[in-house]
Amino acid sequence: MIECPNCGFENPTSRAFCAICGERLPQQAAPDAPPPEPLVAEAPEAAAGEGDVAGVEWLLGEGEPPPARAAPDLPPPEPDAPPAQAGNTFLPAWLQGMAPEPEPVAVPPSDWTDALDFSGLPDWSPEPVPAPPAQAVERARAPEPDRAPTFSTEMGAGLLAGVQGLIPQRPALQLRPGTVPFPQGPEPAPDGEAADLFARIAGGGVMPEAVVLPKAAPRGASLSHLLLLLAVVVPLLLQLVPGLNAAIFGAPPPLRSAAAYAATVEALPAEATVLLAFDYEGGMRDEVEPGVVATIKHLRALGTAMAASPRTLNLVAVSLSPQGTALAERVWAESASPTLTWTNLGFLPGGPIALRTLLAPAGTSLNDVSLLIVFGNETADVQRWIEQVGSQLPGLPVLAVAPAAAETALMPYLASGQLDGLLAGVPGAATYEVNGSSQLGAGWRRIHAITTGALLVLGVIVAANLRASRRERAS
Amino acid sequence: MLSLYSLVALASLLTFAIAFLLIYLRIERGGRAPTLRPLTGIASLRAVADQAIEEGQALHLALGSGSLSDLTAAETAMGLVVLDSIAEQANRTGQSAIVTTADPVSQLLAADQLRQQQAGRGENPLTGARFVAPQPAAYGAGTRGMMQRERLGVSVLVGHFGEEYLFLAEERPGGSLPIHQPELAATAQVETLPLVYLTAKRPVLGEEIFALGAYLTRWPSHLAGVVLQDLGRIIVIVAIVVGIVLRAAGAF
Amino acid sequence: MQPPADSTREQGGGSGPLLATVVAVSIGILVLLDMATDLPFLNALGALLVEYGLIIAAFALLLGLLNVLSVHSRKVRLREEGWPYSTILIVTTVILVMLGLLTGPSGGAIAWALNNVLLPLQAAFFSLLAFFLVSIAYRALRVTSFESLLLVGSAALVILGATPIGALLGPFFLNLREGLLAIPAMAGARGLLLGIALGTIITGLRLIFDGRRYFR
Numbered sequence: 001m002i003e004c005p006n007c008g009f010e011n012p013t014s015r016a017f018c019a020i021c022g023e024r025l026p027q028q029a030a031p032d033a034p035p036p037e038p039l040v041a042e043a044p045e046a047a048a049g050e051g052d053v054a055g056v057e058w059l060l061g062e063g064e065p066p067p068a069r070a071a072p073d074l075p076p077p078e079p080d081a082p083p084a085q086a087g088n089t090f091l092p093a094w095l096q097g098m099a100p101e102p103e104p105v106a107v108p109p110s111d112w113t114d115a116l117d118f119s120g121l122p123d124w125s126p127e128p129v130p131a132p133p134a135q136a137v138e139r140a141r142a143p144e145p146d147r148a149p150t151f152s153t154e155m156g157a158g159l160l161a162g163v164q165g166l167i168p169q170r171p172a173l174q175l176r177p178g179t180v181p182f183p184q185g186p187e188p189a190p191d192g193e194a195a196d197l198f199a200r201i202a203g204g205g206v207m208p209e210a211v212v213l214p215k216a217a218p219r220g221a222s223l224s225h226l227l228l229l230l231a232v233v234v235p236l237l238l239q240l241v242p243g244l245n246a247a248i249f250g251a252p253p254p255l256r257s258a259a260a261y262a263a264t265v266e267a268l269p270a271e272a273t274v275l276l277a278f279d280y281e282g283g284m285r286d287e288v289e290p291g292v293v294a295t296i297k298h299l300r301a302l303g304t305a306m307a308a309s310p311r312t313l314n315l316v317a318v319s320l321s322p323q324g325t326a327l328a329e330r331v332w333a334e335s336a337s338p339t340l341t342w343t344n345l346g347f348l349p350g351g352p353i354a355l356r357t358l359l360a361p362a363g364t365s366l367n368d369v370s371l372l373i374v375f376g377n378e379t380a381d382v383q384r385w386i387e388q389v390g391s392q393l394p395g396l397p398v399l400a401v402a403p404a405a406a407e408t409a410l411m412p413y414l415a416s417g418q419l420d421g422l423l424a425g426v427p428g429a430a431t432y433e434v435n436g437s438s439q440l441g442a443g444w445r446r447i448h449a450i451t452t453g454a455l456l457v458l459g460v461i462v463a464a465n466l467r468a469s470r471r472e473r474a475s
Numbered sequence: 476m477l478s479l480y481s482l483v484a485l486a487s488l489l490t491f492a493i494a495f496l497l498i499y500l501r502i503e504r505g506g507r508a509p510t511l512r513p514l515t516g517i518a519s520l521r522a523v524a525d526q527a528i529e530e531g532q533a534l535h536l537a538l539g540s541g542s543l544s545d546l547t548a549a550e551t552a553m554g555l556v557v558l559d560s561i562a563e564q565a566n567r568t569g570q571s572a573i574v575t576t577a578d579p580v581s582q583l584l585a586a587d588q589l590r591q592q593q594a595g596r597g598e599n600p601l602t603g604a605r606f607v608a609p610q611p612a613a614y615g616a617g618t619r620g621m622m623q624r625e626r627l628g629v630s631v632l633v634g635h636f637g638e639e640y641l642f643l644a645e646e647r648p649g650g651s652l653p654i655h656q657p658e659l660a661a662t663a664q665v666e667t668l669p670l671v672y673l674t675a676k677r678p679v680l681g682e683e684i685f686a687l688g689a690y691l692t693r694w695p696s697h698l699a700g701v702v703l704q705d706l707g708r709i710i711v712i713v714a715i716v717v718g719i720v721l722r723a724a725g726a727f
Numbered sequence: 728m729q730p731p732a733d734s735t736r737e738q739g740g741g742s743g744p745l746l747a748t749v750v751a752v753s754i755g756i757l758v759l760l761d762m763a764t765d766l767p768f769l770n771a772l773g774a775l776l777v778e779y780g781l782i783i784a785a786f787a788l789l790l791g792l793l794n795v796l797s798v799h800s801r802k803v804r805l806r807e808e809g810w811p812y813s814t815i816l817i818v819t820t821v822i823l824v825m826l827g828l829l830t831g832p833s834g835g836a837i838a839w840a841l842n843n844v845l846l847p848l849q850a851a852f853f854s855l856l857a858f859f860l861v862s863i864a865y866r867a868l869r870v871t872s873f874e875s876l877l878l879v880g881s882a883a884l885v886i887l888g889a890t891p892i893g894a895l896l897g898p899f900f901l902n903l904r905e906g907l908l909a910i911p912a913m914a915g916a917r918g919l920l921l922g923i924a925l926g927t928i929i930t931g932l933r934l935i936f937d938g939r940r941y942f943r
Contacts, residue, residue: 228861231861249890249891249892249895250891250894250895251891251894252890252893252894253888253889253891253894253901255889256905281611281849282610282848282849283610283611283638283639283849283850283852284638285849286850286853286854322610322788323610323841326841326842330842348781349785349788350780350781350783350784350785351542351546352544352545352546353780353781353784354781354784356758356762356773357774357778377611378638378666379664379665379666380545380635384545384546392762394480403638406666407908408665408913408916409916409919409920411908411909411913411916412913425889427889427890428889431889447890447891448891450890451890451892454887454892457860458883458886458887460864460865461864461868464866464869465869465870468869481762481763484763485759485763488759491928491929492936495932495933496936499936544780544784544787546927548927548931549927549931552930552934553930578787578791579787579790579794580790582790582791582794583790605794606791606798607795608795609788610849612849612852612853613849624809625808638856641856641863642856642859645862645863663919663927665916665919668919670863673863673867681922682922682923682925682926684926685923685926685929685930696933697933699933700929700930700932700933703929704922704925704929707925707928707929708922708925711921711925
C-alpha cells in the first residue's frame, strides 16, 4: 500500500497516481516489491490486442514510462514490445476492470496507421503508436464475460443454452470493422479543430463524419458595428470643419487636479532645474504626449522675457523606459526654445534601482531640482518616482502626466499631497491648455473627438441594454 | 543619522520580518495551517490543466508585462508560483505548458521551472518559456499572435498587466481567429482590474493575487504570508481609525 | 490542515542555495540600511551594489534579445507556422543593432525607425483597444440591477464629466464627478493600494527568507 502524500488514501502498490485525488504517488523502490507480471513480454500480439490500454496510454501522451517509475531491479521490458502494460496504472479506478486479460488473439498485425493522416497533429503529440486492429478494439471494448456476467443476457450452457435474456445483447459502442477513412472536407473551422483532432485520435471507426460544432455567434451585432464605425468616422468628419467642435461642445471644464498642476508649474522659482521623467511608451503616446507638449510649452512661456516674471529654466530629461529617450528628443524637437536649456540623460535600465542611483551622493544630485514631472504609461510608473524619490526629498514637488485610466489609482496620492498635480489623459491636457498654459494644442484638438467617441460608446451601452431587454421581453 | 521616515520604515519592516518568521515556524513546527476562506476560482485552478487536456491544447500562462526588478516584481513572482503549480499538473498529464513574459529574467526562471518539471521529456524549455518583447504593446501583440497561431485555447494570466491585457483576453468583434476567454486572470494593477473583472472566467482581483501561492501550494511560507497579510491589514485599519480619532480630537 | 510533504520537490539541499540566501539577505539588508542611514561607508557600498543591479538589469535585456533570436531562428530552421515573419524579425533586429552600434542609440537611423515605424505601429495597435472596449461595453455592461445601474451611471458621469459635455451639464455634475472620484473611488483605490503594498512587502519577505524556493 502506498499512502497518498496529498490526501492520505491508501493506494495499491500498482498505482502511479492516487485513485482519489490524482496526486503522483511516491515510488516504492523496495527490493522486495513483487515485480509486475511480465504480461508484455509474454505475447506481443496480446499486447497489441490491448486496444484500450494502448489507446489510453498514448492519448495520455506518456510514450514510455518515466524513468522514476522503473524499479532498479525489475527486468527491462522487451525492446520491441509496446509499452502498454505500464499504462494499466494510468487507468482510473473504474476502468481497471475493463482492461482485458492478455490472451493470444489470432489477428494479423494491422498497419492501419498508414491510412491516417497525422500531419494535423500539433508537434507536442507523441509519435503515433501502432494501434490495434479494429476487431481487437471491439473485443476489448466488449464486456469481459467472467468479470461482468450481468452484461450478458444469453445463457451459455445447460438447458437454457441459447435462450435470450430480457435485454437484447448489444455492444455498448457500435464499431465498424476495418478502417473508415476520415472524410476529407474543406478546412475545418478553428473551433472544430479540437474536436476534429479528438476524432482522429479516437480512431477511424468511431467517427464516421466530421464534427461540426455550432459556429459561435459573433459578439456584438450589426448595430454595434455601425456604432463602432460611427465612432471612428464622426469625430474625423467633425475635425474637418475648423471651429465646429468648439461651437458644438465648448471648452472643457476646469478639473481640480489639472488646475493644481498648472499652479505648481507657475510657482517655479526664478532659476530652476526641472527633472522630466519620460517613462511612457509609444503605445500610450496619444494619451500622454498632449500633456507633455503642453507642459514644455508652458515652461517655454515662463522662460521668455514676455512672462510676468521671466525665469531661467534647465530641463533635464531622463527615462526608465527604453523608448523614452527617443520620445523625449522627439518632443524637444517639436517644442525647442532658446530660452530653455535641455539635457537628456538618456535611458536608465533597472527601474526603481536606477532611481536609487539618481539619489546616491556619487550620482547626479537631485538636491538642486526644483520640480519633478513624471510622464508615465501607467500608475506604477508614477508610483515608483513617488516612492523612491518623492519620499526621500519631501520638499520636492512632484507632478504627473498619465493616461486617463490611471486617474482613479493616482487620486490617493493627490489627496495625500505626495503628488502635487495630475494631467489624466487627453481631458486633463485639454483643461490644462485652456485654463493653465493658455496655448491650445493637441489636447484641445482631441478632446472633441474623445467627447464624440464617448457619447457613441454610451450609445452602444444603451443600445445593448435596449436590445437585451427587448429580447428578454420577447422570450 | 536616521530620519524619522526611514526609522519608521525600517522598524515596521523589521517587525514584519520577525512576525513572518514566527508565524512561519508556528505553522511548520505545529503542522497547523490556517483556514483559508474560499476564493472564487482559485480552488478550481487545478481543473484548468485538465481542461487543456480535454481540449487537446497546450496550456498558456502569461506572466504579463511586469518584471522582477520593478514594483511589479511581487506580481510577477506570484505568476511564477502559479507556473510551478500548473506546470506540475500539466506535466503529470503529459501536457505542454507555454509561458510568455516581457521580462528576460522571469523567462529564465520560468524556463528553469519547466526544465525541472519536464525532466526527461526531451522538450526544449526555450520553446516553453518565451520572452516576447520588453514593451507592453509589443508583448500584447506578440502574445496575441502566438495565441492565435498556436491555438492556445486555455490561458491563465497571472502577473502585471496594463492595457495590453485586452489583447490577451478579448476577441475582436467578428474576428476569425479566436482568442479564448482567460480561465483565470490575476493582477494587482488597479486600472486593469475592471477589464479583468469583465473578461476573465475566474477573476482574481487586487491583493488576492498574493494569496494565490497559499491556495495552490499550501506551503508554510505562503500560508505564513497570508496570515501576516491579514494581520498587517488589521494593523493598518486600527492605525487609520486611531489616526482619525486623534485628528478629530485635535491631537495633530 | 496538514501541509503536504514536499520532500520530493526539494532540488537538493547543498550549500549553494544556502549561500544564495545568505547573499540575498545580506545585500537586501545593506541596501535598506543605506537608504535609511547617512554613513559614508554604507552609502558608498549601497551605491556600488545598486550599480551592480543596473548592470545586471542591462544584461537582462541582452539576454532577452538572445532568447528572442534563438526562439525565432529555431522557428525558421524547422519551418514552423509563420516562419517568414520570424525571418523578418531576425533580419530587422540585426540591421537595427548594426545601425545602433554605428550611429548611437538615438542616432538618425534609429530615430527614423522609431518615428516612422515603431511609434505609428504602437499607436495604431493601442487604438484597436477602443474596439475591444466597445465590444466589452456591449457585452458586459448590462443594467440588470440597481448596482449595475450605479456602475454604468457613474462610468458615464466620469467619462463625460471631464469633457466639454461636463462643462455644459453645469457645476453640479462636475462636483458630482469630483465627489465620486474623491470619495467612493478613492476609498476603493486606497484599500487596494494598501492591500497590494502589504502583499508586495510580504512577498518580498517570503522570497528573502524562503530562499531555497525562490519564486516557487
